[in-house]
Amino acid sequence: MNAGRWDNNKTGINSHGSLHDGQPHSISRAVSAEICENPRPNLKEWKGIWVFAEQEENCLSEISLELLSAAKILASKKGETEISALLLGHGVKALAEQLLVYGADRIFLADHFSLAKYLTLPYTRVVCELIRRKKPGIFLLPATSLGSDLASRVAARINTGLSAHCTQLDINDQGELMQVVPAFGGKVMATILCRNHRPQMATVRPGVFRRGEPRQKKGTIEDVSVEIKLEDENQKVVEIQWEKKPMQSMEEAEIVVAGGAGIGSREDWKWLERLAENLQGAVGGTRPPLDEGWIAESQMIGQSGKTIRPKLYIGVGISGVIQHVVGIQDAKMIIAINNNPQAAIFQTADLGVVSDFRKIVPLLIEELKKISKDKPVP
Amino acid sequence: MNIIVCLKPAPDPKHWDSIQLDPVTKALKREGIPSVLGPLDKRALEEGLRIKEKHGGKVMAMAMAPPSAKDNLMEALAMGADEGYLLSDRAFAGSDTWATSLVLSRGIAKLGSFDIILCGSYSLDGSTGHVGAQLAEFLGILNVTQVVAVESIEGGKIRTRSLVELGYRILESRLPTLLTVTREINTPRFTSLLGVIEAESKPLITWSAADLGISADEVGFKGSPTQTGGIFLPEIKRQVEMISGEPEEMVKEIIRKIRQALG
Numbered sequence: 162m163n164a165g166r167w168d169n170n171k172t173g174i175n176s177h178g179s180l181h182d183g184q185p186h187s188i189s190r191a192v193s194a195e196i197c198e199n200p201r202p203n204l205k206e207w208k209g210i211w212v213f214a215e216q217e218e219n220c221l222s223e224i225s226l227e228l229l230s231a232a233k234i235l236a237s238k239k240g241e242t243e244i245s246a247l248l249l250g251h252g253v254k255a256l257a258e259q260l261l262v263y264g265a266d267r268i269f270l271a272d273h274f275s276l277a278k279y280l281t282l283p284y285t286r287v288v289c290e291l292i293r294r295k296k297p298g299i300f301l302l303p304a305t306s307l308g309s310d311l312a313s314r315v316a317a318r319i320n321t322g323l324s325a326h327c328t329q330l331d332i333n334d335q336g337e338l339m340q341v342v343p344a345f346g347g348k349v350m351a352t353i354l355c356r357n358h359r360p361q362m363a364t365v366r367p368g369v370f371r372r373g374e375p376r377q378k379k380g381t382i383e384d385v386s387v388e389i390k391l392e393d394e395n396q397k398v399v400e401i402q403w404e405k406k407p408m409q410s411m412e413e414a415e416i417v418v419a420g421g422a423g424i425g426s427r428e429d430w431k432w433l434e435r436l437a438e439n440l441q442g443a444v445g446g447t448r449p450p451l452d453e454g455w456i457a458e459s460q461m462i463g464q465s466g467k468t469i470r471p472k473l474y475i476g477v478g479i480s481g482v483i484q485h486v487v488g489i490q491d492a493k494m495i496i497a498i499n500n501n502p503q504a505a506i507f508q509t510a511d512l513g514v515v516s517d518f519r520k521i522v523p524l525l526i527e528e529l530k531k532i533s534k535d536k537p538v539p
Numbered sequence: 540m541n542i543i544v545c546l547k548p549a550p551d552p553k554h555w556d557s558i559q560l561d562p563v564t565k566a567l568k569r570e571g572i573p574s575v576l577g578p579l580d581k582r583a584l585e586e587g588l589r590i591k592e593k594h595g596g597k598v599m600a601m602a603m604a605p606p607s608a609k610d611n612l613m614e615a616l617a618m619g620a621d622e623g624y625l626l627s628d629r630a631f632a633g634s635d636t637w638a639t640s641l642v643l644s645r646g647i648a649k650l651g652s653f654d655i656i657l658c659g660s661y662s663l664d665g666s667t668g669h670v671g672a673q674l675a676e677f678l679g680i681l682n683v684t685q686v687v688a689v690e691s692i693e694g695g696k697i698r699t700r701s702l703v704e705l706g707y708r709i710l711e712s713r714l715p716t717l718l719t720v721t722r723e724i725n726t727p728r729f730t731s732l733l734g735v736i737e738a739e740s741k742p743l744i745t746w747s748a749a750d751l752g753i754s755a756d757e758v759g760f761k762g763s764p765t766q767t768g769g770i771f772l773p774e775i776k777r778q779v780e781m782i783s784g785e786p787e788e789m790v791k792e793i794i795r796k797i798r799q800a801l802g
Contacts, residue, residue, distance in 0.1 A: 200747065289658045306685050309672075310672055313668075313669040315670045316669075318678060320637070321763070343664055344664055345550070345664055351770050395712065397711055472801055473800040493800055495777065511780065511796065512792065524790045525790050529794070
């Protein structure tokens with residue numbers, strides 16, 4: 162265990178090539194001192210809106226196009242300004258062309274074998290180097306596992322502000338980026354600003370914006386050179402295991418059937434799954450079904466920033482705690498079925514059905530089957 | 540192995556519905572809401588204890604929090620942590636993730652040596668999920684986020700399984716490394732009466748900004764690169780049509796609404 166130990170009392174411990182040289186204790190001081198002594202940037206020099214384009218296995222994630230949409234909206238409000246996308250990977254040039262079609266004016270393309278799979282340090286290094294050279298005013302990243310990891314590390318290294326899973330973005334009268342984020346599960350919304358540091362960084366969850374219309378491809382692709390460092394040897398991807406997604410992703414589903422604490426048993430839960438199946442919708446839920454193991458974490462609606470916008474949401478046996486309600490407020494039609502007429506969810510529903518769901522759901526499925534026999538439910 | 544677990548006590552979610560916004564100060568009123576260790580904090584602690592049980596060493600629990608968080612650190616000690624460290628100072632109030640990570644990094648540097656740092660992948664209240672990676676950056680070490688399992692620790696390397704959108708990634712990282720953990724990683728143990736009794740005689744140390752050599756300008760409101768421009772409680776109301784009575788009739792109405800939504 163001694164080989165890798167970070168030790169205050171030893172010199173030269175970082176023989177495996179850590180990020181910095183010198184005494185560990187003074188490393189922390191040196192890093193943070195250097196960061197704190199960084200002079201405040203001259204804000205006027207930092208211009209343009211950047212987007213981090215996420216790709217996995219050389220497929221562009223939908224969120225990348227959604228971020229470009231967000232950037233376009235912000236650009237028009239700012240009355241500028243160039244939109245650039247950062248694309249890192251190996252053999253991803255074709256994806257760069259796609260980004261130009263969906264709204265980027267310029268692509269910074271770092272195409273290198275060392276970037277084939279995402280790793281924190283190599284990606285952070287490339288991105289930070291670009292930021293220091295090109296000085297963007299705003300930098301949007303996906304609030305995904307990769308995006309949050311990368312954004313955090315970059316913001317720390319650059320000494321700038323970063324807000325998490327924004328549900329709204331806007332520009333205020335001073336031309337600053339207003340980042341609206343949920344806290345306390347969404348009960349509280351806060352507007353975050355990054356007044357004195359640049360770039361203003363924010364992560365955005367999938368589904369908050371929609372991809373724009375494709376247009377005639379125009380713009381430039383700028384190749385970025387990549388340097389490998391000794392420290393890159395310290396972490397590697399051993400394996401990636403793809404898992405078949407259990408059901409439609411919550412963010413893409415047009416119809417969602419969700420259950421809560423009111424569903425007493427797995428047998429009862431199956432009714433919801435049948436209902437979703439008949440509607441060709443996705444199944445979601447709140448924390449109690451997650452704790453029971455009836456849904457996966459990705460199906461839980463009520464985690465900070467997880468918003469869904471289906472055309473139809475049917476909540477069964479859900480009381481309506483604020484965390485959940487905030488996540489569904491953008492659904493076009495909300496139908497709630499609950500035994501308790503006082504349930505909070507009824508305040509935020511379009512149709513409130515006061516009944517034991519066991520009396521309603523099986524009947525509803527029967528009726529839907531009859532209808533689809535005659536003609537398909539749209 | 541020296542294992543450090545960073546915790547973030549936050550207002551108990553059971554009471555979130557009663558959080559109010561003070562119309563005058565525009566600040567949140569959360570007096571009387573007790574702070575608790577989140578489920579991810581507990582999982583980080585549990586994982587630290589398991590690593591200690593398997594590889595030997597000690598577990599140090601640390602939190603940057605107001606003085607009342609002593610109770611939460613006692614809970615960590617009762618669960619099995621060996622030492623507790625509370626980083627507490629008025630100057631820390633208003634710290635965003637950048638400033639918080641800076642404070643924690645100074646606290647950890649003061650501790651001396653470590654092999655593994657564990658945190659929950661996000662906190663209950665702010666839920667940014669950013670402190671783990673930022674803390675690792677300030678310490679100059681590797682980080683792995685959203686860990687669902689520690690597969691092995693040997694030869695100065697740790698193999699971990701992390702949750703990503705499309706599945707799982709297995710990474711191998713040289714120690715020292717910081718891990719942020721998800722729900723899946725384990726089921727935290729309950730504290731026993733014996734644990735509570737033993738906690739009383741374990742060290743629980745409080746450090747102020749001065750103890751950490753931090754000046755007020757580096758942290759808190761002043762040191763944070765982000766500022767809060769405003770807080771509001773979103774109003775979410777719709778005109779609800781309530782129905783009850785015969786199931787057949789209600790189902791007819793539901794179908795009508797479904798058609799409306801999808802049509």
